[in-house]
Amino acid sequence: MLNYQRYKRVPVIDYPQRQWPNKEIEKAPIWCSVDLRDGNQALVEPMVVEEKVEMFNLLLKLGFKEIEVGFPAASQIEFDFLRQLVERKLIPDDVVIQVLVQCREHLIKRTFEALQGVKKAIVHIYNSTSTLQRDVVFNKNMEEIKEIAVQGAEWVKQYMQGFDGEVILEYSPESFTGTELEYALEVSTAVQEAWGATADKKIIINLPSTVEMTTPNVYADQIEWMNSHFKNRESVILSIHPHNDRGTGIAAAEQALLAGADRVEGTLFGNGERTGNVDLTVLAYNMFSQGINPELNIENVRELVDVFERCTKMEIGPRHPYAGKLVFTAFSGSHQDAINKGVQAMNERKNQYWEVPYLPIDPADIGRQYEPVVRINSQSGKGGVAFVMDTFYGFKLPKGMHKEFADVIQAISEKQGEVAPEQIMQEFKDNYTEKKEPIHFRKAQITEAEDDTAFSTAVKVRYTDHGVEKVFEGVGNGPIDAIQKGLEKELGIEIRVLDYNEHALTSGSAAQAASYIHLLDVKTGRTTYGVGISSNITRASIRGIFSAVNRLFY
Structure with missing residues (x-):
């Protein structure tokens, strides 16, 4: 039996004053790609430097203005990649690169060494604040965890004194969704105050769904609660970083935007740890489908797929929204x-x-x-x-x-x-x-004759029957009627034209016409269609009759 009793329900928050369900997404958020950090660390084969450069250039082409390029203090490879971007002058003036670092002094110092020469950077510090991680990972109380975050902000202020570029601080209470809301606010506010955030010197407070723990509406409630309780809200850029553990990362992100989020961190096609980060391509295409400018250059999804698959060695599933090979395919x-x-x-x-x-x-x-x-x-x-x-x-x-x-x-x-x-x-x-056997139409001579009562059409048709050339004649009130009567007499059959349709296949002097003849075998009641093609509509109709006769009788 499925042992569901091992798991307890994650509590929702009591927030009846929620406003987000009555709102609509009206504009694109600030986009931040974390493909080169969060996405890269989750790859079976992490990208080499030139693959990272190719991915970085794709992100620039797509229009991302904020790109997290790595964790330069974590390894020499990460450090060297950032230095490559700087020394090769690959960072445009209007693009802000973002670097991730834990709240540890030696790591923050190393990060600023990697940043030398960067004109503007987001330094993203974080520490885990959740009830579970405080208990089983860090063995620290609330005050001690808060002090780690505040000290991290102070170290960033300290080391930016020798940095020539501009620094924006981002703080993430990691595992936010498992953190008591009042405490998440307390820690975030402490960092905000330590940084000295103002309306002119904003701080990014990033509230990640590090592990998706419950339904998207609960995350939206958490975001709106934080949004409405921030001190000096005008000094805060409220960012979200949803993951996809329950498969609802897109819904969580969209509802969080309704709840007041200004900024979204995610990856192309949702690459990332476990089930992945929120998929920025899907978010952007969803906005596009509602007539909202996504403010990303996503007109060529095939190029996105090509570069992504080449650089990450990952494959886009055939049913992936918008990008999958089968998503614009109908079998039913x-x-x-x-x-x-x-x-x-x-x-x-x-x-x-x-x-x-x-x-x-x-x-x-x-x-x-x-x-x-x-x-x-x-x-x-x-x-x-x-x-x-x-x-x-x-x-x-x-x-x-x-x-x-x-x-x-x-x-x-x-x-x-x-x-x-x-x-x-x-x-x-x-x-x-091409149903031209056993009777194959070759040539017809059509003559219009006037008598005392009506116009009559006489036809003389040359055809082959099992390869033997033959001729028959017929008279009727038009070419089709004359052909029908001539065939009935020649072949000893009784047929009736039930319907006739025609249309041009191409335009211009060499245009061809298609003629569709619906024919009935009077003796058996069987019906079928015949189709003829010719640049001459009468010839196309005759071929259609012969096609139908071959289908009915042979």
Whole structure:
């Protein structure tokens, strides 16, 4: 039996005055990428210097103005990378780099040695404040833990005296979600006062969901409570750093923004310890999908994926929001039909807004190709097959033909799985446009004759029957009717044209037309479609009739 009784529920906070559920996200937060620190330390194979440089340049290209580049006091590799950025002059003037360091004097001193030559930096100090870690990790009481944080701020002030650049202090009460709110506020306020934060000299108070412990609404309550209780709120940039242990990092971040957070730390595609950091790409694309400027240059998600996978040796899952290979793909027949109709309706109405069922955004807007939107397998339906034929090849199949051709593809997909558009088109040729045996139309002579009662059309058709050349004649009230009557007499059959559709396939002087003939075998009641293609619409119609006869009788 699943031993759920080993676990106790994390308590929620009593905060009935919450306001965040009634708010909406209206603008992008301050973005801070921690790919080069938090993300890098979680890799099976941490990035080498040149891979870090490539990732750093990608983050710059995306528009990040705050980038945590590492923990320079933790190892020589981290130290050297920061020095590479400085000495190679890779840090733009409008970008602030961030460095992480524990509240220990020798580490803070080493950090400032690494920062020499940097014009503006965020020095991010932290210590764990949670009830559990105070007890089992540090064996210190509340006052002792608070003193560690305050002393860290004092050391930063001390060592920045010999630093030529500008320093912004960031403090994180690590394991904030497991810390009593009153105590988290007490420690943060103590650091705020030790730093001397003002409206002109702001401090970043970062409240991390270091381990996601409960539902996102509880984190939002915690953020709003802190936001409403800060002393001198105008001197604080309220930052969040959500992780994804419960799989709700995105929801936690979005609700925390509603609760008053100004800034978000996270990584591309959610890379990070355990289940990862909050995914900044998803957060940004979510805002984009609601008509909010994400203030990041994320028009080409394929480039993001390419650089990320190359540098981190990690793979983006096929169902990853926005970036996965399958996220703009519809296998379900009903979904495919709805997408088809949605795109057609939007184009016909010239809608200024993107409104297509099952596609929250236009894949083309983020650098994805639209062609792979619909994929056909055994779960697909008539709408999907028709969509492929229209989108990929320009054939607008009559509605009555959708199921007939879909059944052909369904039989194939049940044997082999997914059917590619190229194979669908080949089957269309084999079953319709190239269905030219055993009777194969070759040539027709059409004559219009006027009599006393009506206009009559006479046709003389040259064709082959099992390779033998033959000729038949027919008279009717138009070419199709004349061909029908001539075929009935020639082949000893009784047929009726139930429906006829045509449309142009291409534009220009070499335009071709497609003709669809729905034909009934009167004796058996069987029906089928035939399809003909030609630059001459009459010839396309004749080929369509021959195609249908071959399908019905041979």
